[in-house]
Amino acid sequence: MFPVPLLPFLLLLLLLVLAPGSAAAGPGITARTLAPCYSADLSPASGRLVSAVGCTVLLTVPRLRVGRAVSWEYRAGVEQGVILRYAFDRPPSTSRPYENRTRFNETNFSLQMVLRRGDGRLYRLSSEEEATDWFQLYVVEPLSEPEIVGNSSVKAGDDTKLVCNVLRGKADLYWWKKNGKLLLGSDRIQFEDNSTLCIVRVSMRDSGYYACVVRNAVSQNETSFLLHVHHSANVVLPVVLACVVVGCLAGIFVWCRKTEQPFRLCR
Numbered sequence: 001m002f003p004v005p006l007l008p009f010l011l012l013l014l015l016l017v018l019a020p021g022s023a024a025a026g027p028g029i030t031a032r033t034l035a036p037c038y039s040a041d042l043s044p045a046s047g048r049l050v051s052a053v054g055c056t057v058l059l060t061v062p063r064l065r066v067g068r069a070v071s072w073e074y075r076a077g078v079e080q081g082v083i084l085r086y087a088f089d090r091p092p093s094t095s096r097p098y099e100n101r102t103r104f105n106e107t108n109f110s111l112q113m114v115l116r117r118g119d120g121r122l123y124r125l126s127s128e129e130e131a132t133d134w135f136q137l138y139v140v141e142p143l144s145e146p147e148i149v150g151n152s153s154v155k156a157g158d159d160t161k162l163v164c165n166v167l168r169g170k171a172d173l174y175w176w177k178k179n180g181k182l183l184l185g186s187d188r189i190q191f192e193d194n195s196t197l198c199i200v201r202v203s204m205r206d207s208g209y210y211a212c213v214v215r216n217a218v219s220q221n222e223t224s225f226l227l228h229v230h231h232s233a234n235v236v237l238p239v240v241l242a243c244v245v246v247g248c249l250a251g252i253f254v255w256c257r258k259t260e261q262p263f264r265l266c267r
């Protein structure tokens with residue numbers, strides 16, 4: 001019936017359609033972050049969503065063939081569990097970690113959830129008949145103001161280091177500014193581990209406001225630090241002056257002793 005070369009191709013196609021979890025995947029979840037959320041993007045996404053700790057996400061599902069009950073489930077590695085189960089005849093039963101921070105819509109089965117650290121997992125809605133695809137949620141903590149640790153008063157010619165510490169959240173990107181302008185690396189300006197600025201042989205011109213800027217998927221924050229470079233002469237000059245003054249006094253004293261009789265200048 002079919003030309004001979006077409007037969008293996010048709011068999012392969014049939015296998016692909018029947019293979020579990022590949023071509024015959026379940027309906028997909030759509031999710032978005034609800035306002036107000038000052039960090040995360042609010043546009044809807046399917047498959048995966050990046051959101052922030054403290055923000056609320058809404059997971060919506062397409063129409064599903066349902067039996068006697070539906071459940072929202074999560075999966076994280078090998079760990080899998082039920083968030084809530086709804087059997088139509090009574091209010092949904094919610095598992096303890098999700099109590100008081102989730103809201104289930106009994107009409108369209110959507111789920112609202114206030115995010116915590118650790119909610120970055122896979123989610124799906126299932127019934128005895130059908131289940132949606134797993135939806136990947138990434139939950140990122142907004143960055144607090146970083147802290148710069150270093151010596152704020154440095155002698156010209158010395159090396160100095162400023163370390164930028166992130167106190168809450170995890171930064172993906174660090175950069176430095178000096179007096180509001182992006183600081184570029186050079187022989188003397190070096191960045192170590194991205195979070196450390198090292199200035200070799202500081203000069204007077206290195207004085208100024210240094211800012212460390214940190215960023216991750218949901219936030220950006222910064223802090224600044226005043227670096228004062230003082231001249232090495234600041235220490236030497238008073239010593240030199242003191243020596244000169246002492247020397248002069250000694251000289252005058254000697255001179256007075258010598259000329260005491262004829263002139264009587266020092267009385």
Ligand SMILES: *[C@@H]1O[C@H](CO)[C@@H](O)[C@H](O)[C@H]1NC(C)=O
Pocket residue numbers: 096097099100
């Ligand atoms: C949820 O709120 C109820 C009533 O306020 C309280 O009894 C319960 O302990 C809360 N559950 C959690 C997990 O915080």
Ligand SMILES: *[C@@H]1O[C@H](CO)[C@@H](O)[C@H](O)[C@H]1NC(C)=O
Pocket residue numbers: 105106107108
């Ligand atoms: C549940 O979803 C339906 C349909 O989308 C909507 O009309 C209704 O307002 C929602 N209920 C709640 C409590 O959000």
Ligand SMILES: *[C@@H]1O[C@H](CO)[C@@H](O)[C@H](O)[C@H]1NC(C)=O
Pocket residue numbers: 143144145219220221222
């Ligand atoms: C930076 O962090 C502080 C808390 O340390 C926070 O109050 C502020 O809103 C953050 N700034 C931005 C732009 O996120």
Ligand SMILES: *[C@@H]1O[C@H](CO)[C@@H](O)[C@H](O)[C@H]1NC(C)=O
Pocket residue numbers: 151152153154155156158
């Ligand atoms: C800061 O640097 C100066 C000289 O560059 C040094 O004398 C002083 O001890 C340093 N202070 C601290 C706290 O490291």
Ligand SMILES: *[C@@H]1O[C@H](CO)[C@@H](O)[C@H](O)[C@H]1NC(C)=O
Pocket residue numbers: 173193194
């Ligand atoms: C520093 O940043 C670069 C690019 O932004 C990145 O490839 C590298 O992994 C970072 N290194 C560390 C130690 O964070």
